[in-house]
Amino acid sequence: MSSYASPLLELPGAVAAREPDVGVAAHYGDLFREQRALAKGEGLVDLSHREVLTVTGPDRLSWLHLLLTQHVERLAPEQATEALILSAKGHIEHVLYLVDDGETTWVHTEPGAAAALLGYLESMKFFYRVEVADRTAEFAVVHLPAGSIVEAPAGVVVRETPHGRDLFLPRAELSDFAAAHGPVVGVLAFEALRVEGHRPRLGLETDHRTIPHELGWLETAVHLHKGCYRGQETVARVENLGKPPRRLVFLHLDGSEVVLPEPGAPVRLAADGPEGRQLGRITTSARHHELGPIALAVVKRNVPADAELLADRTPAAQELIVEP
Numbered sequence: 001m002s003s004y005a006s007p008l009l010e011l012p013g014a015v016a017a018r019e020p021d022v023g024v025a026a027h028y029g030d031l032f033r034e035q036r037a038l039a040k041g042e043g044l045v046d047l048s049h050r051e052v053l054t055v056t057g058p059d060r061l062s063w064l065h066l067l068l069t070q071h072v073e074r075l076a077p078e079q080a081t082e083a084l085i086l087s088a089k090g091h092i093e094h095v096l097y098l099v100d101d102g103e104t105t106w107v108h109t110e111p112g113a114a115a116a117l118l119g120y121l122e123s124m125k126f127f128y129r130v131e132v133a134d135r136t137a138e139f140a141v142v143h144l145p146a147g148s149i150v151e152a153p154a155g156v157v158v159r160e161t162p163h164g165r166d167l168f169l170p171r172a173e174l175s176d177f178a179a180a181h182g183p184v185v186g187v188l189a190f191e192a193l194r195v196e197g198h199r200p201r202l203g204l205e206t207d208h209r210t211i212p213h214e215l216g217w218l219e220t221a222v223h224l225h226k227g228c229y230r231g232q233e234t235v236a237r238v239e240n241l242g243k244p245p246r247r248l249v250f251l252h253l254d255g256s257e258v259v260l261p262e263p264g265a266p267v268r269l270a271a272d273g274p275e276g277r278q279l280g281r282i283t284t285s286a287r288h289h290e291l292g293p294i295a296l297a298v299v300k301r302n303v304p305a306d307a308e309l310l311a312d313r314t315p316a317a318q319e320l321i322v323e324p
Contacts (some may be wrong), residue, residue, distance in 0.1 A: 025186040042148065050110065084222065301324055
């Protein structure tokens with residue numbers, strides 16, 4: 001999907017998004033209006049650049065249960081969940097957003113992640129009665145915000161969460177659905193509400209060393225009392241015997257700054273000044289319609305919880321997500 005361009009990029013005012021959301025619109029001309037619409041339960045977000053996999057077969061849930069961090073063996077139809085696939089050392093490799101319709105498990109994941117995820121799942125099939133398929137070319141993910149009164153078309157699989165509903169919509173229906181149920185909202189507004197909600201994202205809040213404890217994913221994507229899965233030893237050891245080396249933090253940024261700190265920008269103690277020792281990095285920054293400039297960052301666990309910080313050169317007050 002690297003060369004993908006959504007048909008909704010042809011709508012008036014559309015401005016194309018940057019990585020990792022290339023292929024859909026960043027906004028349609030009024031970022032704060034679009035955020036307010038989402039917050040009120042109006043509009044829809046084009047996430048058609050995200051990739052879609054399905055798992056079918058009578059063993060699909062018991063098989064996925066062995067591979068994922070989440071308890072899915074008895075996942076009820078239409079019950080949404082999220083799960084991780086870890087490395088042998090417990091580092092996060094994939095994030096899966098799942099729902100089962102009673103016959104098929106539907107998954108959406110990050111742009112560009114499907115091929116590696118499909119390859120891993122295929123390698124783990126063994127004697128299980130399962131089939132895994134990349135359905136990205138057939139289905140587009142569309143997000144309806146919490147409170148939306150839009151009804152999903154008949155037969156469309158819906159993944160409903162407290163933050164809204166993800167529809168696995170046939171791609172051929174994307175333009176007509178958007179025309180009937182807009183306004184269409186860009187991913188910058190969607191991301192601003194994600195940052196406000198303290199929700200991490202693979203590839204932004206993660207790096208090759210990230211473990212679930214650092215980002216708060218133990219609460220939503222990890223079941224601490226299920227059977228074995230790859231990386232479980234690290235999860236159990238850190239949960240029972242120690243603390244993660246880093247922690248996710250929410251930052252209120254100084255609103256007088258014109259430019260937001262870019263992902264990867266250093267985080268330091270304000271008391272040490274802009275040349276002080278780097279203690280973390282900005283992962284996502286956004287402009288929020290009520291809170292102003294905000295960001296998520298990953299910092300060393302021992303950074304004092306009440307310390308004033310610098311995000312690059314921007315003063316920042318921290319709000320705890322993961323306890324030190």
